[in-house]
Amino acid sequence: MAFEPRLVGFLCNWCSYAGADLAGVSRFQYPSNIRVIRVMCSGRIDPVLIIEALIQGADGVLIGGCHPGDCHYVNGNLQASYKIGLTEKILGLAGIDPQRVRLEWVSASEGQRFADLVRDFTGVLQKLGPSNAKDKMDGLTAIRKALSDFRLRALVSNELKIVEEGNVYGDKLAKEKLLDIVYHATKEEFERSMILLLAKNNNVSVKDLSKRMNVPADRVLGHIVVLRQKNLLSMDHPEGFTPTYKTIEVGGEQ
Amino acid sequence: MAEKNETKDKPRIGVFVCHCGSNIGGFVDVPSVAEYAKTLPDVVYATDNLYTCADDGLTAIREGIRKHNLNRVIVASCTPRTHAPLFQATCESAGLNKYLFTFVNIREHCSWVHMKEKDKATRKARDLIRMGVARARLLEAQEEAKVDVAATGLVIGGGVSGMTAALSLADMGFPVHLVEKEGELGGFVKNLNNLYVTEKSATETIKPLIEKVKAHKNIKLHLNSTMKSVEGFIGNYNVVIGTKGEEDTKAKIGTIIVATGALEFVPEGLYGYNQYPNVVTLTEFEILCKKKTLPKLKNVAFVQCVGSRGQNKSYCSRICCNVGIKNAINIVDNYENMLGLMEKAGTVVEKIPVEQKVPDEILDRRRRRRGRERGEEGEAEEAKLGPSEKIEVTVFNRDVMAYGVEHELTYNKSREKRVKFVRYTPEHLPRVYMEGNQLTVGYFHETLKLERTMPVDMVILATPLVAQPDAGELSQMLKVPLGQEGFFLEAHVKLRPVDFATDGIYVCGTCRGPSDITECVTQAAAAASRAAIPLSKGYVLAEAIASEVNTDLCVGCGICATLCPYSAITVERGPKGMKAVVIKAACKGCGACGAGCPEKAMTMLHYTDEQLIVEGLAGIKEVVL
Numbered sequence: 035m036a037f038e039p040r041l042v043g044f045l046c047n048w049c050s051y052a053g054a055d056l057a058g059v060s061r062f063q064y065p066s067n068i069r070v071i072r073v074m075c076s077g078r079i080d081p082v083l084i085i086e087a088l089i090q091g092a093d094g095v096l097i098g099g100c101h102p103g104d105c106h107y108v109n110g111n112l113q114a115s116y117k118i119g120l121t122e123k124i125l126g127l128a129g130i131d132p133q134r135v136r137l138e139w140v141s142a143s144e145g146q147r148f149a150d151l152v153r154d155f156t157g158v159l160q161k162l163g164p165s166n167a168k169d170k171m172d173g174l175t176a177i178r179k180a181l182s183d184f185r186l187r188a189l190v191s192n193e194l195k196i197v198e199e200g201n202v203y204g205d206k207l208a209k210e211k212l213l214d215i216v217y218h219a220t221k222e223e224f225e226r227s228m229i230l231l232l233a234k235n236n237n238v239s240v241k242d243l244s245k246r247m248n249v250p251a252d253r254v255l256g257h258i259v260v261l262r263q264k265n266l267l268s269m270d271h272p273e274g275f276t277p278t279y280k281t282i283e284v285g286g287e288q
Numbered sequence: 289m290a291e292k293n294e295t296k297d298k299p300r301i302g303v304f305v306c307h308c309g310s311n312i313g314g315f316v317d318v319p320s321v322a323e324y325a326k327t328l329p330d331v332v333y334a335t336d337n338l339y340t341c342a343d344d345g346l347t348a349i350r351e352g353i354r355k356h357n358l359n360r361v362i363v364a365s366c367t368p369r370t371h372a373p374l375f376q377a378t379c380e381s382a383g384l385n386k387y388l389f390t391f392v393n394i395r396e397h398c399s400w401v402h403m404k405e406k407d408k409a410t411r412k413a414r415d416l417i418r419m420g421v422a423r424a425r426l427l428e429a430q431e432e433a434k435v436d437v438a439a440t441g442l443v444i445g446g447g448v449s450g451m452t453a454a455l456s457l458a459d460m461g462f463p464v465h466l467v468e469k470e471g472e473l474g475g476f477v478k479n480l481n482n483l484y485v486t487e488k489s490a491t492e493t494i495k496p497l498i499e500k501v502k503a504h505k506n507i508k509l510h511l512n513s514t515m516k517s518v519e520g521f522i523g524n525y526n527v528v529i530g531t532k533g534e535e536d537t538k539a540k541i542g543t544i545i546v547a548t549g550a551l552e553f554v555p556e557g558l559y560g561y562n563q564y565p566n567v568v569t570l571t572e573f574e575i576l577c578k579k580k581t582l583p584k585l586k587n588v589a590f591v592q593c594v595g596s597r598g599q600n601k602s603y604c605s606r607i608c609c610n611v612g613i614k615n616a617i618n619i620v621d622n623y624e625n626m627l628g629l630m631e632k633a634g635t636v637v638e639k640i641p642v643e644q645k646v647p648d649e650i651l652d653r654r655r656r657r658r659g660r661e662r663g664e665e666g667e668a669e670e671a672k673l674g675p676s677e678k679i680e681v682t683v684f685n686r687d688v689m690a691y692g693v694e695h696e697l698t699y700n701k702s703r704e705k706r707v708k709f710v711r712y713t714p715e716h717l718p719r720v721y722m723e724g725n726q727l728t729v730g731y732f733h734e735t736l737k738l739e740r741t742m743p744v745d746m747v748i749l750a751t752p753l754v755a756q757p758d759a760g761e762l763s764q765m766l767k768v769p770l771g772q773e774g775f776f777l778e779a780h781v782k783l784r785p786v787d788f789a790t791d792g793i794y795v796c797g798t799c800r801g802p803s804d805i806t807e808c809v810t811q812a813a814a815a816a817s818r819a820a821i822p823l824s825k826g827y828v829l830a831e832a833i834a835s836e837v838n839t840d841l842c843v844g845c846g847i848c849a850t851l852c853p854y855s856a857i858t859v860e861r862g863p864k865g866m867k868a869v870v871i872k873a874a875c876k877g878c879g880a881c882g883a884g885c886p887e888k889a890m891t892m893l894h895y896t897d898e899q900l901i902v903e904g905l906a907g908i909k910e911v912v913l
């Protein structure tokens with residue numbers, strides 16, 4: 035029997051949900067794998083919700099919004115494109131295929147497009163096979179943590195504004211450049227979260243970490259310095275041995 | 289208060305699965321789905337109905353609520369986009385807050401799109417209901433707060449549209465502020481000579497309107513003025529009106545109508561415009577006619593669709609064909625009236641067109657024949673057509689859009705008056721150049737498939753109406769969108785043509801796209817009546833699907849405020865320090881703030897993170913958290 039992917043779709047009420055309705059009214063047939071959740075706008079989709087769905091076992095997540103310029107709430111879809119673009123990018127860091135997350139524009143009159151989209155996405159997921167999320171739980175958890183970080187969320191949230199209107203100094207950054215900055219900040223945050231996860235239960239050395247995370251040792255060391263400053267890591271350094279590190283448990287931290 | 293208790297009580301969920309005749313029942317095993325629903329947590333009642341939206345279906349819901357003491361209702365049937373209001377009202381009539389109702393779509397999203405896979409469709413229907421149950425358990429009753437409305441209108445723009453809208457509101461008894469950028473009322477019509485399909489002068493036509501506006505006791509007119517700032521939301525806008533050389537006016541406004549009009553596209557670099565003296569735009573031509581300063585002409589060419597329909601602008605400007613025809617007829621009929629410099633030697637171009645010079649006798653015969661065909665005296669027709677002998681008018685067009693009843697008649701009239709229509713295609717645009725001292729139009733004759741030339745004295749370019757250059761500023765100030773071409777964009781192209789998606793702001797006239805005066809007046813009356821609804825009601829219900837700040841988590845960073853497309857969030861100092869404050873009446877519930885808040889301090893009521901996560905989980909696994 036062919037693999038039946040589990041596909042979760044977040045569709046905005048005004049365009050893509052209506053497009054899915056039209057697919058129904060027009061009797062356009064498509065695979066039954068998708069489970070739709072209606073939201074008011076694609077801008078509602080916090081990247082954390084996507085990661086959550088992947089952690090829970092979704093093989094794919096589709097986010098549907100209105101075409102650029104058509105968002106019922108002016109620019110929610112634009113905000114979504116920044117946030118979800120970033121999410122797709124950092125999934126790769128955790129070893130999850132970014133093709134598992136897709137942001138698509140579907141208008142209320144594009145029933146055919148919606149049906150085609152679901153068929154296509156289901157096919158892609160079938161080819162990718164079952165999600166490897168179970169084996170990548172550490173990575174996904176680190177992503178979730180990174181995406182919950184204040185500094186990063188503030189940066190992502192301001193992205194649109196900095197590109198469109200400029201920052202407080204009036205500088206306008208090119209979109210590509212900013213995406214790059216945000217991506218690197220996210221990567222940093224992700225790697226630090228990863229270190230904290232790997233060092234949660236037992237002491238680990240820089241070398242261990244570097245190997246398990248596939249990140250150069252000097253980079254790991256840089257992170258460790260920061261985490262030590264923030265008092266998130268303890269160090270064990272018996273004479274004659276390489277130092278090892280362990281996460282300091284903070285009350286209530288998951 | 290009773291409603292709040294419903295929320296706190298342990299959920300008692302009732303599930304109503306609809307057959308929709310055979311629309312769902314034919315492709316999904318509905319009874320088994322209803323049976324399955326009974327096994328889900330907190331579901332105390334589940335049934336299937338032939339048509340849930342029919343009387344007996346709705347009665348079943350009401351009775352279910354009463355008999356089983358339901359505090360959550362799920363209907364699994366068609367789409368919430370059409371049927372949610374009906375079921376919500378049914379719940380409310382049985383005393384259940386409408387936000388405790390959950391819609392599960394098993395028709396458009398299931399039975400109709402998996403018609404050949406009954407097993408899979410049935411499994412999906414079950415999953416969708418499980419998702420609904422997971423969501424329903426976490427729902428909370430919501431209240432739609434009543435917000436008072438300041439019963440004063442604001443109209444921006446004092447053209448025909450703005451004046452009409454202001455008068456309508458004023459006649460209904462509402463005070464209106466009318467803000468006009470320039471020193472006088474009238475807008476674009478001030479430039480025009482006469483108005484199709486009448487022959488009356490434009491100035492005379494709008495004079496009564498201007499006088500009424502000026503005299504109306506309910507209209508406060510602000511000339512030389514613009515809106516400097518606006519904040520607030522429907523019913524409660526705080527507007528600052530800036531007037532040149534005067535103190536700012538502050539006003540509390542209930543609803544706003546945007547009527548800022550449009551401008552004529554300037555065909556810089558096209559068809560010899562600004563290069564040769566007698567190449568003018570339609571508006572410039574009307575101004576010359578109005579001021580009676582036309583040079584003497586023998587041969588006039590109109591070029592239609594200059595810069596529109598895929599050239600500089602993508603759209604058809606809708607009015608220019610008819611404005612072109614109007615002016616072509618004017619030239620033939622009233623040309624002598626509009627002449628100013630006739631006697632002045634030098635400006636007179638005295639060349640008889642070489643091309644298609646039909647001998648006078650033949651022309652006369654043709655004319656008399658046309659007259660006889662219409663049962664008129666040959667002589668009368670002759671008199672009417674008098675001046676046309678002296679002037680040739682050619683309209684180069686892509687195709688003539690003389691839509692509707694009157695315009696087609698006018699077009700026919702122009703044909704009778706010997707106005708020539710010559711077609712061109714976008715591949716073969718006409719060219720305007722100087723042949724020695726002679727202004728000339730070169731064109732490709734589509735029927736003869738030949739290059740031709742036509743010496744002319746004047747070329748009139750029909751260019752499209754274009755958006756006001758400062759429309760973007762206004763759009764940002766008011767948080768209302770512009771379409772791709774810079775015109776204001778209505779909420780729904782078919783069903784809400786004069787509303788913006790933002791409640792409390794409306795639009796009419798050429799600022800939302802090319803339209804003529806008849807259309808502007810219609811739109812203006814429509815916008816005024818839409819704007820009057822909240823004003824006369826005196827209150828609006830605030831959307832309950834809105835954001836809510838957790839003041840313990842909020843750090844007052846203000847990021848949510850920058851993300852909100854509706855300025856519905858301010859950051860204010862309170863007992864706990866700087867915190868975000870949501871203006872419920874302005875929030876539209878898009879959720880952008882919640883998705884962006886770095887502290888996750890924003891909850892989207894009715895679409896909380898938890899609700900979305902459990903719904904997703906229930907869709908992935910057979911669990912209800």
Ligand SMILES: Cc1cc2nc3c(=O)[nH]c(=O)nc-3n(C[C@H](O)[C@H](O)[C@H](O)COP(=O)(O)OP(=O)(O)OC[C@H]3O[C@@H](n4cnc5c(N)ncnc54)[C@H](O)[C@@H]3O)c2cc1C
Pocket residue numbers: 444445446447448449450467468469470473474475476477480482483484485513514515547548549550551552570571574607611614753756758762796797798799803804805806808
């Ligand atoms: C050459 C030509 C010929 C035409 N002939 C005809 C005809 O024969 N028959 C016909 O029915 N229609 C005709 N029209 C169309 C007609 O002119 C328009 O339909 C009409 O003028 C539109 O009215 P309006 O009030 O929407 O906009 P406008 O007349 O453009 O008025 C808008 C007003 O808003 C003001 N304004 C703009 N921005 C602001 C701001 N930010 N704050 C405050 N005030 C602002 C402007 O100063 C202006 O007074 C013609 C148009 C052209 C170009």
Ligand code: SF4
Pocket residue numbers: 837841842843844845846847848849859867868884885886887888889890
């Ligand atoms: S974004 Fe969040 S933390 Fe910042 S002000 Fe808004 S609610 Fe408060």
Ligand code: SF4
Pocket residue numbers: 834835851852853854855856857870874875876877878879880881882
């Ligand atoms: S939900 Fe949307 S409209 Fe409401 S406050 Fe947040 S961003 Fe603004």
Ligand code: FES
Pocket residue numbers: 046047048049050074075076077098099100104105106107109110111
């Ligand atoms: S409403 Fe569809 S993307 Fe915003």
